[in-house]
Amino acid sequence: MKTTINQVYKHVGEEVTIGAWVANKRSSGKIAFLQLRDGTGFIQGVVVKAEVAEEVFQTAKTVTQETSLYVKGVVKKDERSPLGFELAVTSLDIIHEAKDYPITPKEHGTEFLMDHRHLWLRSKRQHATMKIRNEIIRATYEFFNKEGFVKVDPPILTGSAPEGTTELFATKYFDEDAYLSQSGQLYMEAAAMALGKVFSFGPTFRAEKSKTKRHLIEFWMIEPEMAFVEFNENLEVQENYVSFVVQSVLENCKIELETLGRDTSKLEQIKAPFPRITYDEAIQFLKDKGFDDIEWGDDFGAPHETAIAESYDKPVFITHYPTSLKPFYMQPAPDREDVVLCADLIAPEGYGEIIGGSERIHDLELLESRLKEHGLESDAYKWYAELRKYGSVPHSGFGLGLERTVAWICGSPHVRETIPFPRLLNRLYP
Numbered sequence: 001m002k003t004t005i006n007q008v009y010k011h012v013g014e015e016v017t018i019g020a021w022v023a024n025k026r027s028s029g030k031i032a033f034l035q036l037r038d039g040t041g042f043i044q045g046v047v048v049k050a051e052v053a054e055e056v057f058q059t060a061k062t063v064t065q066e067t068s069l070y071v072k073g074v075v076k077k078d079e080r081s082p083l084g085f086e087l088a089v090t091s092l093d094i095i096h097e098a099k100d101y102p103i104t105p106k107e108h109g110t111e112f113l114m115d116h117r118h119l120w121l122r123s124k125r126q127h128a129t130m131k132i133r134n135e136i137i138r139a140t141y142e143f144f145n146k147e148g149f150v151k152v153d154p155p156i157l158t159g160s161a162p163e164g165t166t167e168l169f170a171t172k173y174f175d176e177d178a179y180l181s182q183s184g185q186l187y188m189e190a191a192a193m194a195l196g197k198v199f200s201f202g203p204t205f206r207a208e209k210s211k212t213k214r215h216l217i218e219f220w221m222i223e224p225e226m227a228f229v230e231f232n233e234n235l236e237v238q239e240n241y242v243s244f245v246v247q248s249v250l251e252n253c254k255i256e257l258e259t260l261g262r263d264t265s266k267l268e269q270i271k272a273p274f275p276r277i278t279y280d281e282a283i284q285f286l287k288d289k290g291f292d293d294i295e296w297g298d299d300f301g302a303p304h305e306t307a308i309a310e311s312y313d314k315p316v317f318i319t320h321y322p323t324s325l326k327p328f329y330m331q332p333a334p335d336r337e338d339v340v341l342c343a344d345l346i347a348p349e350g351y352g353e354i355i356g357g358s359e360r361i362h363d364l365e366l367l368e369s370r371l372k373e374h375g376l377e378s379d380a381y382k383w384y385a386e387l388r389k390y391g392s393v394p395h396s397g398f399g400l401g402l403e404r405t406v407a408w409i410c411g412s413p414h415v416r417e418t419i420p421f422p423r424l425l426n427r428l429y430p
Contacts, residue, residue, distance in 0.1 A: 006040035008075045008085050015090065017072045018043075021122070022063050024105055032060035034089070036071060041255070042124060044078070045071055045087040052090060059092045065105075066098035066122070082255050117421055118430045128256035129417055132249055133406045137201070139248035140222055143241050144199045149224060152191040152198045154184030160380040167206045180205040183399060186329075186384050188225035189360060192395055193387055199224040211425055213414040214302065214352050216403055218423040225397035231331070231341040231359040234396035235317060238345060238355055239272040241400075242315060246270040249409055262411045266348065269313050276317040279339065282308055299325050306350040315354070319343040328370040331359040331394075351408035357398025364388035 003016045023042065024035040034045040047060035063069070073087035103119050113120045120126055144151070157171070157178045169180040184200045191198040200223045208215060224237065246267050249257070257264055277285070282304075286294050289307055294300075300308075300318075309316060320339040323332065330340035342358035361367045367388055371377055406418035416422040421430060 004040045005036070005038045005043045005083070008043065008083075008087070011075045012077060012085070013075065015072060015074050016087075017070055018087070019095075020069060020071050022065055022067050022069070023122070023124070024065065025060070025063060027061050032057065034060060034063070034071075036087070037122070037124075037127070041083060042127075043083055043085065043087055044081060045073060045089045047089045047092075051088075056089070056092055059094065060089070063092070063094070064098050064101065066101040066119075068095040068098070069093055070095065082258055114416070114422075114427060115429070121420060124259055126417065128253075128259040129406065129410050129412060130420065131256045132253050132260075132410055133402070133418060135249050135253050136245050136402065136406060136409065139245045140199075140201065140241075142248070143244045144224065147197070147237075149197045149199045150191075150195045152188060152195065152200055153202065154181065154187035154191075154200050154223075156181045156203065158187075160186060160376075160378075160384065167208045169205050169207050182206060183221065184223050185225065185397060185399065188223050188397060189395065190383070190387055192225040192227045192397070193391070193393075196228075197224070197226045209425055212302065213416075214404060214407075216415055216419065216422055216424065219415075219419065220402040222400045222402060223397065225395065227393050227395045229396045230394050231343075231396060234357055234359060234398060235274075235276070235319075235343055236272070238343075238357060238398055238400075239274045239315075239317075242274075242345070242355070242405075243270055243272045245405070246409060257410075260410050260412075262409075266313070267409065270315070274314050274317055274345070275312050276319055276343075277308070278320045279318060279322065280320070282318050285311075297322050297324060302350075302352055305346050305352050309346045309348050309350065309352075313348060315345050315347050317343045317345055326358070328374045328376060329358075329360050329367070331361050332366075347404070347408040349408065349411070351404060353401075354404045354408060355398050355400045357396065359394065359396040362388060362392045362394050364392065 001016050003011060003018060005018060018038055020036040020038040022034055023037045026033050030049040032047040036043050036045050047057055049057045070093040071089060072091040073089040076086055076088055078086040102116055157173060158181050159178055171178050181204055183204055184202060188198055188200055203218055204221050205218050250264060250267055283294060283296050286304055286307060294304060320333055321342055323338055323340050326340050326342055330342050333339045333341055340358060344353045345355035347354045367385055371381055403415045403418040407415050412418055
């Protein structure tokens with residue numbers, strides 16, 4: 001019977017066939033141990049010389065790393081294994097012998113591993129990270145579908161810039177100038193005016209010359225937008241969503257979290273509601289902590305966000321940032337013109353901002369004024385302004401950066417490990 005590693009629990013005591021690759025091997029005299037992987041998981045195959053044909057045992061002793069084969073064996077329970085099962089191998093049928101596989105079971109430098117990213121993905125840690133990334137995406141769809149959101153796909157090529165014009169990748173669109181999307185938000189606002197509650201999931205691009213462990217050139221964002229939803233309601237959606245995703249990973253990715261050595265006790269605390277502090281309070285907190293370099297009106301850097309996050313065991317909202325720090329589309333606070341109804345959600349353990357969101361300006365006159373202030377008076381924003389001309393309503397939304405969220409949940413040291421093929425400042429290969 002042909003099966004996969006993640007399904008062997010259904011076949012205890014039965015002989016099965018699995019198509020697999022040899023991730024590693026070791027032998028001790030009359031027993032050979034094969035670490036096998038098939039994409040769904042990892043399992044140990046035990047080859048006992050006295051129980052198999054001589055050629056099978058010789059194959060087990062000489063088979064090379066990443067050779068592909070069909071493995072036949074009996075599924076047995078094994079409490080020592082993270083999977084809980086092992087395979088008592090009865091036969092091995094090689095499909096393709098791999099020679100001189102470059103990533104051997106030893107330490108390799110980061111640049112070497114990045115140059116071989118197409119192969120590094122096969123390792124246990126990278127496999128676990130990709131499985132957790134997939135679970136976050138799956139749980140995202142489940143959450144928003146359950147909450148009545150409609151999935152909408154904004155364009156990747158745009159003629160306008162929601163986050164300003166300094167971090168854009170420009171390209172020619174026939175005879176016009178176009179840009180790779182920084183965010184689908186403006187289009188999602190249009191979709192919300194048609195469908196009420198919407199969300200998108202897709203790639204975004206920032207021409208940002210940054211080499212920090214939190215930044216990528218190309219990354220994926222989940223961007224919900226909601227009509228008739230005001231600032232505080234928006235925060236509730238965010239904390240419920242993040243809580244749902246974290247608990248889904250805890251429930252469905254136990255083996256992967258164990259592979260990564262993740263302290264799950266920290267993740268178990270991630271349940272709504274989340275603490276909230278204002279920007280004003282955050283500035284005072286940082287000054288009290290000895291950050292003399294920060295003044296009201298300054299943006300927070302990684303050390304500032306980390307210091308704030310360390311005071312909480314859950315993600316923390318920092319709300320009401322100065323108007324001067326944020327994009328043109330954010331609604332001013334009703335009692336203060338110098339701050340806007342926005343919030344950044346800062347993850348614990350030094351992972352920084354994972355969500356940025358706000359209530360959007362819904363008054364046409366105010367929006368036109370802000371566009372003028374930001375030098376964005378052009379026909380490219382005409383359609384966006386018209387959303388305030390025909391039945392405008394209060395509305396809010398946010399964007400969650402997938403890779404930073406994966407890094408936090410996995411406990412990964414760098415976002416480059418949380419996307420299959422990272423695009424960094426000086427990396428376009430593979």
